[in-house]
Amino acid sequence: MSMTRRELTKLVTRLEAGVPLSPELYARTGNARILGITGPPGVGKSSLIDRLIDELRRQGKTVGVIVIDPTSPISGGALLGDRLRMQRHSDDDGVFIRSLATRHHHGGLTDATPQIIHALDAAGFDIVIVETVGTGQDEVEVAEVADTVVVVLMPELGDEIQRAKSGLMEIADVLVINKSDLMNAGAARQETRRPKQGQRWERPTLRTSAKTGDGITTLCHVADAHHAHLAASGQLAGRRERAARAEVIRLLQSRMTASILCALGASRPQTILSAVAKRKLDPYDAAQKLWVEILGSKNRSHKYVATNSR
Amino acid sequence: MSMTRRELTKLVTRLEAGVPLSPELYARTGNARILGITGPPGVGKSSLIDRLIDELRRQGKTVGVIVIDPTSPISGGALLGDRLRMQRHSDDDGVFIRSLATRHHHGGLTDATPQIIHALDAAGFDIVIVETVGTGQDEVEVAEVADTVVVVLMPELGDEIQRAKSGLMEIADVLVINKSDLMNAGAARQETRRPKQGQRWERPTLRTSAKTGDGITTLCHVADAHHAHLAASGQLAGRRERAARAEVIRLLQSRMTASILCALGASRPQTILSAVAKRKLDPYDAAQKLWVEILGSKNRSHKYVATNSR
Secondary structure (H helix, E strand, O other): OOOOHHHHHHHHHHHHOOOOOOHHHHOOOOOOEEEEEEEOOOOOHHHHHHHHHHHHHHOOOOEEEEEEEOOOOOOOOHHHHHHHHHHHHHHOOOEEEEEEEOOOOOOOOOOOHHHHHHHHHHOOOOEEEEEEEOOOOOHHHHHHHOOEEEEEEOOOOOHHHHHHHHHHHOOOOEEEEOOHHHOOHHHHOOOOOOOOOOOOOOOOEEEOOOOOOOOHHHHHHHHHHHHHHHHHHOHHHHHHHHHHHHHHHHHHHHHHHHHHHHHHOOHHHHHHHHHHHOOOOOHHHHHHHHHHHHHOOOOOOOOOOOOOOO | OOOOHHHHHHHHHHHHOOOOOOHHHHHOOOOOEEEEEEEOOOOOHHHHHHHHHHHHHHOOOOEEEEEEEOOOOOOOOHHHHHHHHHHHHHHOOOEEEEEEEOOOOOOOOOOOHHHHHHHHHHOOOOEEEEEEEOOOOOHHHHHHHOOEEEEEEOOOOOHHHHHHHHHHHOOOOEEEEOOHHHOOHHHHHOOOOOOOOOOOOOOOEEEOOOOOOOOHHHHHHHHHHHHHHHHHHOHHHHHHHHHHHHHHHHHHHHHHHHHHHHHHOOHHHHHHHHHHHOOOOOHHHHHHHHHHHHHOOOOOOOOOOOOOOO
């Protein structure tokens, strides 16, 4: 590690508060493998990651873990237990775990997530694991930052979760059926599909049990194979470009939202918003007036982008 | 109704495709009561709404329902069954139900949701019900559009859902414990807290069973009482202003994102993004360069809003 655990902890706290990573540290990124792990609530993602950490440490690899926690920090529960179990690695300098609350944030990642990934990458961790809850709505976001996306499911899932699955399938590079110890013997005997060599990645389906440890070694091998495939086929550079693009767009959107909220504080915009509430002006016309207001009417180089027309 | 069902169906389809509502129709809105119903998956929101429709129709009220469906349209399942059950009202001209898919949309509402609420409002429906799935992340959005927010829970909930609850609690005007038929006799005998008169609304907790119909009439009374409270205390105008503001901000954000994506297609922005992927330029500096690029360097009236500094 190029920085102490204490330095890294402080840095991550600053990044979480919105302070950008220095250009010097950013220049040292790009070496870690970013592994996204997502799936519906209750499939055992945290326990699986706990097992993965064990396996990766056995291989001598250092591991950073970012847990995106979509729930309130107020309440506790079983999940917190899993987090605590993961924290048993906290004496190990080769492991760094950080939980990020996303309360009142829409979507799967916090704005600081890419920056925190960069920090762990710059700090020298071999693997950075990003855990998100995939509900079928925000599943795309983890794919924006990860080289390899592992989607975790379990044998028995409720109907709503089953329906959310198809969204998750689109981003899965590796599919894991966890809690395979719950399966009946017939299902468990099914062949596990393994990836084949070639230009096109055929998504493998693995069975694991975080409880017994079954399948964890295979999962590590398959994740390695996927990364080797990305590097050999030239697709890794494409994924990294997509991640950079997504991160910059996210920053620009934050800046633009800040501009909007700042501009709306003035008296004329307030009058416009009030007219909308009173049904004297419709929301689209109000947006058009405010757009001119926010950008400044003298700016002819930037036209109102009308995505739709009546 | 001031328009035929066929006209309304066509209008909603146009709104869903992004065509704005006409100013004339918008001017006719503001009369419907907007009832938001949210809660975790599986608590029986759709069945509860089905019962609510029955009760409201008995009272002679017309009902529009907008179901925000966060899952893929590809797969089916139990939920679809609920939707179909709700559709048994489709022969009733006093009921209009529309399901909106939010696939790959981040957050609880689609961009068109406020516009579709306006359409049902302008069409003359007395009550517009908006159903969203509250996962603890996007629960806030339904509160942006609703006059009254009903949060639905059930007696037995998984741990992750229990943790999501506290986020939902913040926006609940009325709390409903559905599936109360599953409760043991002791719990069911508990007093139901009812709202008191006064300036401050004390959130009531009701027990309902969509299966037996128990508690549905009380829920309607309590929702009426909440609306009367909002009107009498002057808070209704505040909620409507907040909704107008949220809708206009959402429109401005969409326009800004469209501007960003449009601008990034040019060759200089592409070079900047490529430099980020290659770690030659950090994402914040890239965002700053692109900000100037997008807004036009001659525009001095609009400064870069730096929300944070290094």
